[in-house]
Amino acid sequence: MARSISHGECVLIIAFHRMSTHRVAPSRDLRHFLGRMCFSDQLAAYHGLIEQGLDKHLPASTTRPARMHEAMRYAIEGGGKRLRPMLLLATAELFGADGDSALPAAVAIECVHTYSLVHDDLPCMDNDDLRRGRATTHKAFDEATALLTGDALLTHAFALLATAYAAQPALAHSLIQELAATAGSQHLIGGQMEDLLAEKNSNATTDDLEFIHLNKTAAMIETSLVLGGLVGGADETHCATLRTVGRHLGLTFQIIDDILDATADTETLGKTAGKDAAIDKTTYVKLHGIDKAQQIAAQHTQSAIDSLQSLSGDTTFLVALTNAMTKRAN
Amino acid sequence: MARSISHGECVLIIAFHRMSTHRVAPSRDLRHFLGRMCFSDQLAAYHGLIEQGLDKHLPASTTRPARMHEAMRYAIEGGGKRLRPMLLLATAELFGADGDSALPAAVAIECVHTYSLVHDDLPCMDNDDLRRGRATTHKAFDEATALLTGDALLTHAFALLATAYAAQPALAHSLIQELAATAGSQHLIGGQMEDLLAEKNSNATTDDLEFIHLNKTAAMIETSLVLGGLVGGADETHCATLRTVGRHLGLTFQIIDDILDATADTETLGKTAGKDAAIDKTTYVKLHGIDKAQQIAAQHTQSAIDSLQSLSGDTTFLVALTNAMTKRAN
16 A cells, blocks of 8 residues: 655645645645655555455456346446545554455445435436446446346445444444445435435525535445444444534535536536536535535534545545545546 | 144145136135135235334335435335245244244345346336336336335345344354345346346247246245245255245246236236237247146145255145145136
8 A cells, every 4th residue: 555645745646636626826846746646546546446346345347146236347447536435444554444345345336326316316316327337237238237236236335334334243233234324314315315315405494405415425435434433343432533524524515516517617527517506406505505515514624634634544645635625627 | 833734735725726817617625715715814914014013124215305205115015925025934933943043034024026027027027007006106206216215125125134134243254145146147137137138028038037037936946945044044954945936936926927928817916917928029828829838836845845845844834825825817
């Protein structure tokens, strides 16, 4: 795995990353590039591990019925930031687990995330043709196949956790309990439900927005960190801290999503831009404006970092990742 | 719980049940009614327990978001035979568990079964307006809500198993591993996928049909018995026998489904009748004709009963239920 990086390097990385989003003027300091390479190496190493894990822990595309398994792989192999599995792996390492032992859990969380995107893109939901820069699953296959593909990815997440951690049934049980609660009707799916309702209600409130973002987005990010902690043997106190980190990081992530939808183009995003304004959707940008939304995101980022740094161990990568997520361009 | 019934009574029950389907002429023997009452009492007792369990183990309809939880309850409270949870409870009792300890697992399997129906009824799948005698979930609510409701019921099954059996993590793990494998892309969902493909292929073969029925229907019935066995502490040998029973019972159930689709009316079925012939779907009836299909069903029924009776303990109710399923009218 890539070496860890210093706090000073992180600052540079962040600065470079901000440059790359074209929101600040480039500096001539070459250390930016050194910093960027270090972080990029780490990101690339995690990415590589995650892609290998996805390939290893999903059924082969030739498994009967082949169309089903081809579609599962199409949906999940479309790329993406892999933020959730990356947070999971880095947190597991922070608590002393190696990447291999955490990999099935990382694949499981990416399966749940991807299923939610596949269903969210369906015509009866967001009706989107583009995801991760290519045709959504229902456009590449058909609606029925995409529906079943989402179902299959969700189910596979639980099957994988149960199988891969079978030698440690108590750990398997904890991982499944955490993931099932978060993916359920009171968190991930509940957030999606309220998101749909809010689209039809131009008077949605700050409270509605907070419910949606805490449950649709932040809960899965919280759980990514907690699952990593559980694999690494984190105790309840540590898991509570990881939840706090995840909640703040998740809110930041969603606010930035809202800002990018309003400011970035479709090609950069890899998904359709400007959708929120087109339907007058209640977002952080609509409620607060871009500048204020950015301030709120920065506050959540700082809170996430403060909580992270209260943990013992080397949190440098997680801090850098948190900052990078804040400054991301897509 | 209702008392068990004798083999002789079972024969009467079956005879009465056949009468009730109007396929055979009624007999004047009053013992039919006695037999019917006994079995009916047992069925009613299980039904009552299952309905209580569903009410207890699903989130209240007022839980935020209320629309989500109302739809979950609408979908699952629509009635139905409750075959899968009933098999689970009866099998758990056969192995010495009480109904209360098996109830969360019974609710979990009904959640998975109901989710599969909700998604199967969607316009992009079977596009059906009627289920269990009333409007399908997407007709009563809307497509997006039905999609999320199915997702939520599936996820709830795993959350419930993890929570209700948290004091026995090894049992929770076994139950989840069994259910997740069966509900996944190589069984339940895989069977649905091939079923969809077969609808577009009027040359589907006996092998295709067997894959669909073994995975779309029989696997969940197998797993109902196995989950009951696991709650009751059944060992691997017993679980293997339960699988054999479930496979034969599941195939019988599906063949009867095909026959009823061809012979019964929509009101009796509580779902749209005659759909298979309308689209020239490959079914047991199309491949073999009604008489031969009935013979095949009878053979599977006998094999299921033979395997059941190889188990120690009082299998009378399960035998009667197996026979009743063969003779059912809807």
